[in-house]
Amino acid sequence: MRAVVYRGANDLRLEETPVPRIRAGELLVRVAVCGVCPTDIKKIQQGAVLPPRIFGHETAGTIVRVGAGVRGFAVGERVALHHHVPCLACHACRHRAFAQCRVYQRTGVTAGFEPAGGGYAQYVRVMSLVLPGVVKLPARNSFLEGAMLEPVNTVLKAVKRLSLLPGDRALVAGQGPIGLMFTRLLALRGVAVLATDLMAPRLQMARRLGARLLARGDDPQLPAQVERWTRGRGLDAAVLAAPSTALVEQAHALVRGGGQVLLFANTRRGDTAGLDLAAICVDEKDLLGSYSSDFTLQAEVARLVFSRQLDVRPLITHQFPLAATAEAVKLAANPRPDALKVVVSQVEA
Ligand SMILES: [Zn+2]
Numbered sequence: 630m631r632a633v634v635y636r637g638a639n640d641l642r643l644e645e646t647p648v649p650r651i652r653a654g655e656l657l658v659r660v661a662v663c664g665v666c667p668t669d670i671k672k673i674q675q676g677a678v679l680p681p682r683i684f685g686h687e688t689a690g691t692i693v694r695v696g697a698g699v700r701g702f703a704v705g706e707r708v709a710l711h712h713h714v715p716c717l718a719c720h721a722c723r724h725r726a727f728a729q730c731r732v733y734q735r736t737g738v739t740a741g742f743e744p745a746g747g748g749y750a751q752y753v754r755v756m757s758l759v760l761p762g763v764v765k766l767p768a769r770n771s772f773l774e775g776a777m778l779e780p781v782n783t784v785l786k787a788v789k790r791l792s793l794l795p796g797d798r799a800l801v802a803g804q805g806p807i808g809l810m811f812t813r814l815l816a817l818r819g820v821a822v823l824a825t826d827l828m829a830p831r832l833q834m835a836r837r838l839g840a841r842l843l844a845r846g847d848d849p850q851l852p853a854q855v856e857r858w859t860r861g862r863g864l865d866a867a868v869l870a871a872p873s874t875a876l877v878e879q880a881h882a883l884v885r886g887g888g889q890v891l892l893f894a895n896t897r898r899g900d901t902a903g904l905d906l907a908a909i910c911v912d913e914k915d916l917l918g919s920y921s922s923d924f925t926l927q928a929e930v931a932r933l934v935f936s937r938q939l940d941v942r943p944l945i946t947h948q949f950p951l952a953a954t955a956e957a958v959k960l961a962a963n964p965r966p967d968a969l970k971v972v973v974s975q976v977e978a
């Protein structure tokens with residue numbers, strides 16, 4: 630089969646590799662669509678992990694082989710995959726800190742080599758440990774929609790960390806695909822969203838998805854605008870879907886006492902911010918983080934996406950063929966104003 634193999638920092642090569650062999654309890658899936666995810670981009674560009682690997686973990690496709698003993702799945706079914714599933718039994722899982730679970734941290738979908746998702750290949754092997762995360766696609770929904778379940782899951786998990794009430798006012802900083810999902814999910818909960826970004830088309834999309842107020846992220850009038858918009862009370866929450874440390878300090882200043890700042894994009898180790906600790910202690914402002922997905926939300930995520938309450942289709946702006954995966958990664962890493970979610974698609978046009 631054809632696969633795009635990571636051979637070192639910024640080195641992706643289209644190669645001929647063996648179709649993965651499955652064992653009992655596993656599935657073989659022909660990949661239709663795989664989203665390009667920032668966490669993979671980081672690993673590819675920085676060469677942060679040892680090659681060779683086949684990346685791509687936001688995968689949807691068709692089951693072409695079912696291993697012995699697998700119940701509930703059949704050849705020909707269209708599915709979305711989940712590459713991480715927690716054990717639900719360990720200390721971390723009992724605290725619902727699934728991303729810290731050892732089993733969760735094992736990647737259960739592979740196209741060969743050290744398992745890394747495998748979605749940038751024609752076929753993937755779905756190991757038994759992640760079978761509980763496989764979701765069947767309804768007939769009316771596309772592979773594109775299926776491939777978006779994983780990123781939507783990470784956003785819904787983060788939204789659930791916020792204690793917001795209908796009518797509250799929240800900032801979502803950064804209106805890339807993830808920020809836009811935050812904007813939509815918060816709007817669905819009746820939260821008024823102030824959406825910021827530096828690119829005008831992204832702000833227009835935020836408006837379309839339900840943002841109440843738009844602003845450029847670098848507008849020096851932003852604090853005054855927040856002051857007016859919240860009638861002097863301050864924001865109930867701020868979600869940072871852009872990896873800026875200056876933004877953390879600004880957002881922390883803009884939330885009200887008892888409010889929450891949620892970091893979603895600050896994934897680089899070693900980054901620090903200067904915060905007034907009394908704002909945490911006396912003003913009771915919470916600083917939260919959220920990373921990766923929550924398997925137990927999968928049914929809710931599927932409902933939101935497949936019902937199109939959260940319509941992910943307008944978020945997917947660019948599709949590349951498998952052979953152009955490196956180009957897809959490059960565009961997703963340096964988005965033009967018109968680019969939102971970039972995917973690799975092997976669906977025949
Ligand atoms: Zn992802």
Ligand SMILES: [Zn+2]
Nearest residue numbers: 716719722730
């Ligand atoms: Zn666990």
